Amino acid sequence: MPKEGDVHVVPTDRGWRVDVDGSSRARPTHDKQPDAWGAAREIARKNKSEPLLHGRDGQIRQRSTYGEDPRRTKG
DSSP, rough: OOTTOEEEEETTTTEEEEEETOOEEEEEEEEEEHHHHHHHHHHHHHTTTOEEEEOSSHHHHHEEOOOOOOOOOOO
Protein backbone atom coordinates (compact mmCIF):
# COMPACT_ATOMS: atom_id res chain seq x y z
CA MET A 1 0.00 0.00 0.00
CA PRO A 2 1.56 3.32 -1.02
CA LYS A 3 2.05 5.75 1.85
CA GLU A 4 1.78 9.53 1.87
CA GLY A 5 4.75 11.08 0.14
CA ASP A 6 5.27 8.24 -2.33
CA VAL A 7 6.14 9.40 -5.84
CA HIS A 8 4.23 8.02 -8.83
CA VAL A 9 5.20 8.14 -12.50
CA VAL A 10 2.00 7.89 -14.51
CA PRO A 11 1.30 8.02 -18.24
CA THR A 12 -0.76 10.88 -19.69
CA ASP A 13 -1.80 11.81 -23.19
CA ARG A 14 1.11 14.33 -23.21
CA GLY A 15 3.87 12.11 -21.81
CA TRP A 16 4.78 11.01 -18.27
CA ARG A 17 3.75 12.90 -15.14
CA VAL A 18 5.38 12.73 -11.69
CA ASP A 19 2.83 12.89 -8.82
CA VAL A 20 3.67 13.04 -5.12
CA ASP A 21 1.04 11.66 -2.72
CA GLY A 22 -0.33 14.41 -0.51
CA SER A 23 1.03 17.24 -2.67
CA SER A 24 -0.99 19.55 -4.89
CA ARG A 25 2.12 21.04 -6.54
CA ALA A 26 1.97 20.92 -10.32
CA ARG A 27 5.01 19.26 -11.87
CA PRO A 28 6.08 19.32 -15.52
CA THR A 29 5.25 16.43 -17.82
CA HIS A 30 8.23 14.55 -19.26
CA ASP A 31 8.36 13.40 -22.88
CA LYS A 32 10.19 10.17 -22.02
CA GLN A 33 9.51 7.66 -19.27
CA PRO A 34 13.19 7.36 -18.20
CA ASP A 35 13.33 11.13 -17.63
CA ALA A 36 10.23 11.04 -15.44
CA TRP A 37 11.54 7.97 -13.55
CA GLY A 38 14.83 9.77 -12.82
CA ALA A 39 12.98 12.82 -11.50
CA ALA A 40 10.71 10.64 -9.35
CA ARG A 41 13.67 8.77 -7.86
CA GLU A 42 15.38 12.04 -6.94
CA ILE A 43 12.24 13.35 -5.22
CA ALA A 44 11.78 10.05 -3.38
CA ARG A 45 15.41 10.11 -2.16
CA LYS A 46 14.91 13.59 -0.73
CA ASN A 47 11.57 12.61 0.87
CA LYS A 48 12.85 9.20 2.04
CA SER A 49 9.83 7.65 0.36
CA GLU A 50 9.16 5.24 -2.48
CA PRO A 51 9.02 5.93 -6.24
CA LEU A 52 6.50 3.82 -8.17
CA LEU A 53 6.59 3.46 -11.96
CA HIS A 54 3.17 2.76 -13.51
CA GLY A 55 2.78 1.26 -16.97
CA ARG A 56 0.24 2.41 -19.53
CA ASP A 57 -2.18 -0.18 -18.09
CA GLY A 58 -1.95 1.45 -14.63
CA GLN A 59 -0.13 -1.48 -13.02
CA ILE A 60 3.00 -0.81 -10.96
CA ARG A 61 5.97 -1.99 -13.02
CA GLN A 62 8.86 -0.96 -10.79
CA ARG A 63 9.44 0.43 -7.30
CA SER A 64 12.35 1.32 -5.07
CA THR A 65 12.65 2.16 -1.39
CA TYR A 66 14.54 5.16 -0.05
CA GLY A 67 14.19 5.29 3.70
CA GLU A 68 12.91 2.58 6.01
CA ASP A 69 12.44 -0.72 4.22
CA PRO A 70 9.58 -2.61 5.90
CA ARG A 71 11.08 -5.98 4.92
CA ARG A 72 13.56 -7.61 7.25
CA THR A 73 15.23 -9.90 4.70
CA LYS A 74 18.98 -9.90 4.18
CA GLY A 75 20.41 -8.91 0.84
